[in-house]
Amino acid sequence: MAKKLMKGSEAIGEAAIQAGCRYFFGYPITPQNEIPEYMSRRLPQEGGCFLQAESEVAAINMVYGAAGAGARVMTSSSSPGISLKQEGVSYIACAELPCVIVNIMRVGPGLGGIQPAQGDYFQATKGGGHGDYHLVVLAPSTVQEAADMVMEGFDIADTYRIPVMVLGDGMIGQIMEPVEFRQPKKREVPAKTWAATGWEDKSRDRAVINSLYIEPEQMLEVTERLMARYEQIKQNETKVETFMMEDAEYCITAYGTTARIAKSAVLKARAMGIKVGLIRPITIWPFPSEAYEKAADQVKAFLTVEMSAGQMVEDVRLAVNGKKPVYFKGTLGGFVPTTQDMVNELVKLTEGRE
């Protein structure tokens, strides 16, 4: 397939189809409506099922069902809709089922507005729903990366029997860029012997999809298994990009669209003689703490930039562990920071004016 000029939302839809996803359950919300719209057009062509549910709560429980039957399944929404889905997400995590959930963040809290934001970092990485669980959270900075992450996300989900979230801001959902669909690196994805697809073969145990464990010993066993798996994921799946960090005296850090603007700011600041580099988490859970630990022995200070009031900055501070100051610059209201905003902050940093 030749390169196409696609909106992030469309690319996410096509990527899911290319990854073998044939089931999509969702409910529309701006700024990600092009995902359900695209799936409603494309899935019937592929013999799949697109269903606009009566609500986000219904949609996530349909995902739970399809995932339990071993299907590759996806849902998508934007911030308020993702909040509605949280109970189901926690059930899916407990039932150890793979699926892909896309959140194209808009500004909040509340119904908020339709402009881009990154205010759902806590929700995505620290739980969101109840109980001790994690999602793998992938944070694309480009339309191409959004497509790649959806495709690889299905493999990660199947490998670890875990829900994977692709967390983009509204800009990722709406901007158009050239994109191509390429298969992710080959993985040994285990067969879904646990899937509830009937009990023809009586030699195996009945497949039971469940998230209710009344006996504490059973609940303990399940959570310990989950925790062990999370450790495995931290070992194998943590991803980070560093840019011009080799000789950096300052470190700017951001994820998603903000990271792209930060990269542009690094180049501008370098041209002004400021030795700054970028750390960009590609997975925000697991969080690439090691990159910051390493940088903490090298740079004078960190600057975290987010389209939020300060969420990822907490993980940066945990990783830096007090070794160096970690400053924060947030953009609220649905505004997108400019390259110049960030350069100004970096100048302040070098002048000790923070």
Add this chain to the structure above:
Amino acid sequence: MSNTVTFKRYTVMIGNFGSGKTELSINLAIDAAKKGSTMLVDMDIINPYFKSSSKQQILEQAGVRVIKPDYANTMMDVPTLPAEIYAPFDTKPDRAVFDIGGDPVGASVLGLLQEHFAKCKDESEFLFVINPARPMQSTPEAILSLLREIEAKARIQVTGLICNGNLAQETDMDIIAQGEQMAEAVSRLTGIPIKCTAVKEDLAPSYEGNYPVLPVHLYMRPDWLNEIL
């Protein structure tokens, strides 16, 4: 061939979203404002971001009067249009460019103006922008089906095709040529003539094709988009 393209008083840009209507509308309006009174009517009520009216400041500095959906560029997701959209027919500026949302639903708003266009038939043109690099737009049949759907919803007939094959920053002469081949195929199927080829301004001088050239400056692209991560 690179004659300057001439446009009628009322130029309506329609086509698939991502075909390039908004960028072309802004270019046309800013160019027209150098020669006479100009309005840009942003009738896109389906896109939450990247509407032509988001460049209101640049447009107004160039002397273009911008008419836009009531809640455009706000946090509101309310698709309504102001009565001001009729202004081009009341005040008859030298040029009015209409930027229409990129699918049959988006184009249905044009139906509002159908009677006005009917009265000014000779002064109106409906230009369908073609970019085969868009998904589900890679065959003449697919493009034609969208064109007919939009015509039916908007209650107008397309009078010209604009070749706008592009992959944003990765556009090259091959992509432009593919746009032209696709437009030619649609033209053969429909008898609708090709009006011009839009070419990114840096490539325009080296264009050697058969159609009048519309050089395009990219107003909508944020600078940080050039950072490929």
